Amino acid sequence: SQQGEEDPQALSIQEGENATMNCSYKTSINNLQWYRQNSGRGLVHLILIRSNEREKHSGRLRVTLDTSKKSSSLLITASRAADTASYFCATLDSNYQLIWGAGTKLIIKP
Amino acid sequence: DVKVTQSSRYLVKRTGEKVFLECVQDMDHENMFWYRQDPGLGLRLIYFSYDVKMKEKGDIPEGYSVSREKKERFSLILESASTNQTSMYLCASSDRNTIYFGEGSWLTVV
Numbered sequence: 671s672q673q674g675e676e677d678p679q680a681l682s683i684q685e686g687e688n689a690t691m692n693c694s695y696k697t698s699i700n701n702l703q704w705y706r707q708n709s710g711r712g713l714v715h716l717i718l719i720r721s722n723e724r725e726k727h728s729g730r731l732r733v734t735l736d737t738s739k740k741s742s743s744l745l746i747t748a749s750r751a752a753d754t755a756s757y758f759c760a761t762l763d764s765n766y767q768l769i770w771g772a773g774t775k776l777i778i779k780p
Numbered sequence: 781d782v783k784v785t786q787s788s789r790y791l792v793k794r795t796g797e798k799v800f801l802e803c804v805q806d807m808d809h810e811n812m813f814w815y816r817q818d819p820g821l822g823l824r825l826i827y828f829s830y831d832v833k834m835k836e837k838g839d840i841p842e843g844y845s846v847s848r849e850k851k852e853r854f855s856l857i858l859e860s861a862s863t864n865q866t867s868m869y870l871c872a873s874s875d876r877n878t879i880y881f882g883e884g885s886w887l888t889v890v
Contacts, residue, residue, distance in 0.1 A: 700877035712789070712884030713870065762879050768813075768872075770823045 676759060676771035684779050689749050691774040693759030694741045699769070702735060702761040704744050707773070709755070716744075716757075746776075754778045783807075784882035786871050792888045799858040801885050803871030809880075812854035813838075813872040814846060817884070823870065829854055861889045 675694045683689055693702070704716040719726045719735045719742065726733045732745040746753055756773040763769055787802040805812065813828040815838075825838030827846040835846050843865060847855040854873075858865055866889045871882040 703878070705881065710886075712786075712868070713881045714883070715881070718878065760879060760881075762874060762877065768815075768823065768825070768879060772822060 676757075676774045678774055679772065680775045680777070682777040682779060683749060685749055685751055687749055689746045689753070689776055689778075691744045691757050691776070692741060693743070693771050694739075695759075695761065695763075695769050696740065697763040697769070699737075699761045699763060702742050702759055704731075704733060704742075705758045705760060706755045707758065713758075749776075749778045751778050751780055784871055784873050784880050786869075786882040786885045788885050789883065790886045790888075792890060793858075793861050795862060795889055797858075797861050797889075799861050799887065799889075801856040801858075801869055801871075801887070803854045803856070803873075803882055804852050805854075805873035805880070806852065807873065807875070807880070808851065809873040809875055810851070811874045812848065813874070813879070814844075814854065814856045815870045815872065816840070816867040817870055818867050826856065826869075858887075861887075863889050865889050 677692050701720045703718045705713045707713050717728045717733050719733045730747045735742045756775050758773045759771045761769045784805045793799050811830050814826045815823045824840050826844050827838050829835045829848040832851050845857045869885045872879050
């Protein structure tokens with residue numbers, strides 16, 4: 671698998687603030703997904719955005735995709751303590767290789 | 781929605797035991813994967829299968845085997861569990877464009 675890049679690696683914000691995480695990749699893709707992983711738990715699929723989409727919303731989540739810059743961002747609005755987790759982007763490139771970011775560790779302070 | 785189900789979420793096994801991790805997907809995907817996730821090492825591919833009874837070694841196949849007797853089921857087998865196989869194991873399935881992960885199986889070998 672290839673390593674994508676996420677930034678920041680860690681993010682600590684106050685409850686109620688917005689959190690933005692970014693993900694970059696190197697090859698062409700058909701879609702990109704964001705996952706959440708709570709400490710000691712498995713993966714939870716959050717949202718999928720296709721390569722022909724620029725923005726997608728799901729509840730308090732907003733994902734953008736810029737294929738020209740090969741990057742995506744995940745915005746969580748009005749953060750809550752329960753949003754504390756690690757967030758990963760994942761996709762398959764044209765050779766079936768998994769591109770998997772190192773993750774952003776998000777901490778929401780009460 | 782695609783569902784990738786890993787039957788065992790948390791297991792504790794003894795050194796030398798044979799361990800089976802089961803994974804089932806309900807989307808008729810041809811491709812299925814087993815990864816392990818370790819802190820600081822990201823996701824590492826153990827084995828993948830692109831059809832029934834077909835398997836390919838990934839990056840770290842040593843100490844593992846797999847079985848794909850039916851399209852929907854992909855099993856990971858630890859022939860003789862060792863403490864360095866303590867990890868979180870993730871199953872995934874994919875179509876041509878999108879990879880879907882299960883929630884993960886936490887294995888502790890004592």
